[in-house]
Amino acid sequence: MPILDRSWQDWLTTNVERGCSAESMIDAMIASGFARDTARDAVKQIVLGKPIATVGTTVAVAAQPEPAGAVSPYRYDPCPVPAGNVVRAGGRDVKVLMRCERPQIIVFGDVLSADECNELKERSRHRLKRSTTVNVDDGSEDVIQNRTSEGIWFQRCEDPFITMLDQRIAELMNWPLDHGEGFQILHYNGGGEYKPHFDYFPPDQAGSTKHTSRGGQRVATLILYLNDVPGGGETIFPDAGISVVAKQGGGVYFSYMNSERQLDPLTLHGGAPVREGEKWIMTKWMREHAYV
Ligand code: PD2
Ligand code: ZN
Numbered sequence: 225m226p227i228l229d230r231s232w233q234d235w236l237t238t239n240v241e242r243g244c245s246a247e248s249m250i251d252a253m254i255a256s257g258f259a260r261d262t263a264r265d266a267v268k269q270i271v272l273g274k275p276i277a278t279v280g281t282t283v284a285v286a287a288q289p290e291p292a293g294a295v296s297p298y299r300y301d302p303c304p305v306p307a308g309n310v311v312r313a314g315g316r317d318v319k320v321l322m323r324c325e326r327p328q329i330i331v332f333g334d335v336l337s338a339d340e341c342n343e344l345k346e347r348s349r350h351r352l353k354r355s356t357t358v359n360v361d362d363g364s365e366d367v368i369q370n371r372t373s374e375g376i377w378f379q380r381c382e383d384p385f386i387t388m389l390d391q392r393i394a395e396l397m398n399w400p401l402d403h404g405e406g407f408q409i410l411h412y413n414g415g416g417e418y419k420p421h422f423d424y425f426p427p428d429q430a431g432s433t434k435h436t437s438r439g440g441q442r443v444a445t446l447i448l449y450l451n452d453v454p455g456g457g458e459t460i461f462p463d464a465g466i467s468v469v470a471k472q473g474g475g476v477y478f479s480y481m482n483s484e485r486q487l488d489p490l491t492l493h494g495g496a497p498v499r500e501g502e503k504w505i506m507t508k509w510m511r512e513h514a515y516v
Contacts, residue, residue: 228266236270237270246267247463249267298482298488298489298490299484300325301483303328303479304444313395316335318335318396321333324464324466326464326490327479328488329466330477332476332477333474335448335474336473336506341473344409344504351376352409353375353376354373355374358425360426361431371418372415373412373418376408380401380405386407396446396477400514403512403515405508408509409506410503412503414501414502417498418495420462420494421494422491423509424442424443427487439511439513439514439515440511441481442509442511444479444480445480445509446476447505448473448507449472449474450505451470452472454500454501455499455500456497456498459496460496462494467496478493485512
């Protein structure tokens with residue numbers, strides 16, 4: 225029987241409630257360093273109560289009758305970010321380093337200058353507070369072991385420097401500036417991580433309404449790296465097998481809601497544990513409607 229610490233038990237319980245597949249949870253645990261057998265046994269225990277069948281080295285929930293209103297596969301819209309090796313945004317040439325179509329992921333270089341990264345860190349350093357996640361039942365903010373970072377929020381366009389960055393990022397993501405949440409800065413010390421999760425609000429959970437009542441669902445994320453992380457700290461997409469290394473000024477974009485309001489489960493992602501040094505990021509979440 226695998227022995228899991230409290231944070232992994234919470235993570236498994238939350239993801240089972242969200243309807244994540246057994247395969248995706250096993251993959252996420254393996255990506256975080258668990259042996260396959262341990263991951264498989266842990267997932268099996270948590271989802272017990274539902275019939276489980278073991279197939280080779282994977283666990284599958286035993287075939288169930290197709291439920292009425294079964295979910296159809298995610299259909300990919302054209303990516304909002306224009307094609308090309310360079311995207312002009314806010315008067316800056318942002319380099320495209322990698323594109324993935326399914327899920328829709330783009331890795332950028334040179335979104336921010338080193339001076340801009342340093343200014344963002346200095347403005348945030350003394351205001352950091354322990355990060356929270358949304359409680360799926362009532363929408364309140366919980367401090368949990370799945371997310372061991374500290375952060376602060378900037379209000380959208382709160383001063384000329386932040387306004388310039390808000391304009392650049394809206395242009396880069398090709399999404400209206402007023403659909404964006406304010407920037408969030410996050411800081412992870414050694415060992416800090418953010419276990420795999422979705423950035424969208426789970427549509428079937430009561431707690432999501434509190435968040436979607438303002439601006440609707442989240443549709444896309446841009447994570448920008450404010451420093452080079454010497455070891456670990458990658459942004460990982462366990463189901464897509466993609467891992468993005470944190471390089472100062474670069475970032476990773478991914479979109480997960482299409483025009484039919486389907487949500488892409490392949491965008492399960494996390495921040496791997498920081499093994500050496502520290503990690504600073506800035507995040508922009510875009511909504512389907514104006515976020516006011
Ligand atoms: O720190 C990261 O790389 C990371 C990974 C996944 C941050 C977030 N998600 C997030 O802030 O949502
Ligand atoms: Zn995230």
